[in-house]
Amino acid sequence: MIIVKTREEIELMRQSALVVSKTLGMLAKEVKEGITTNHLDKIAEEFIRDHGALPGFKGLYDCPSTLLCSVNEAVVHGLPTDKPLEDGDIVSIDCGALMNEFYGDHAYTFEIGNVAEETKKLIKITKESLYEGIRQLKIGNRVGDVGYAIQQYCEAHGYGVVRELVGHGLGRKMHEDPEMPNYGRRGRGKKFIEGMVVAIEPMINMGTHKVKQLKDGWTIVTQDGKPSVHFEHDVAIIDGKPEILSTFAYVHEVLGITTNEEDEFRQKSLVL
Template sequence: MVLKQREQIATMRAAGKIVADTLALVAEAVRPGVTTAELDEIAERYIRNAGATPAYKGYRGFPATICASVNEEVVHGIPGPRRLQEGDIISIDVGARYRGYYGDATITVPVGQIDPEAQRLLDVCRESLEIGIAQARAGQRLTDISAAIQRHVESNGFSVIRDLYGHGIGRKLHEDPLLPHYGRPGQGPVLRPGLVLTIEPMIAAGAPEWRTLDDQWTVVTLDGSLAAQFEHTVAITDNGPEILTLP
């Protein structure tokens, strides 16, 4: 695990603000009839104008600035000509590199009016992220975060997607350790001040199994049920968790 100094975390906070502001701008543009490619253009323009570079574009061959995952798409959806429809939900995942450091965050938003159960899925996912962040304290074990998320999600009748992880982040987009969003508490490394993690629960209305589409990127629920994701970049500090991806 790479522990960050105060100055490095300050730079990551600046990167995180660019990510958060990008997400807010893209979320404002979400409406029936807009294409996911149009949302991607908004994000890339803002990130570059802020003096940062899109973290995902070109990363391992990914072709776009945002991941735009609609309905049963869990993560890594590729923006394109698809037009959003009333009642859809869309997860928007944004990463930015600023002065050598990364920020990374995700929100899931409704497209117009959505079904009450779809809204409950979004609410529970957001709550699970908040509950997980509350466990991200020095002296805790890594899977204390995991277990708290799983407990909240499953107690509300939803499932945690398996084998897709949060992770350390800093000069690299993906660093150790990997963070599952399910599991027994009290396992994994002890959390130490200076560790920065992405906490990013992905949950489904149905079963937790998934598959990857032929584009080799888009992950969808195996049973076609709706999926949601919320994510923040979080620093472990002596004074508790600090969310670095706030607007």
């Protein structure tokens, strides 16, 4: 059952999402060659707690960490380690925060140093596919419309769209209805309704869409060992249209990226 949020609850969720956004922005200053994901995990937990929130992942389903850091062929759910990041790596950092009794949950894929051009393209297309999906989150559409948009955009570039892992509803629980696959058929699945909030998160592989789980019980990797990219936003339906509650603006500010990619999904300007 989809749990509809009031406008007041959506604003509380925006605050939760922005704690995650600010955490990712802080991490953008730290993600570099020689840094370990365990270090990133430690400073992320401190940052979230300092901002009046709790780490959303830590302890959830027995997760041992604040961040999930997926490097190169890791798709999602990568546990932080003491292995330093290397030049040419990519790392998807997925972060959650619990604040005001609501969760924020989103992710960004970072480049470390000199990343291969074909990997840069995968990052670009995956990020663009996120917004292709978000455009379909509106009254009159269904879950399959979002998945179809993401799938068609990515498969047109020859990439594999992960099937086993999906986006999800978001609220007082980290995972609510509906599930939000990154593949699907137009006009199929649950209808979108005013006040629903979801996490849309394309997980796109350079090669096969097939994945496997490592022995740590968490990390999901591509079967062919090729890179995977993950981006995620929290999105509400307000006045029948998609409204992004999270933002990559804090990350972009650190990385020197100028873009208006989020503008069409905001009813009012974001003040940093």
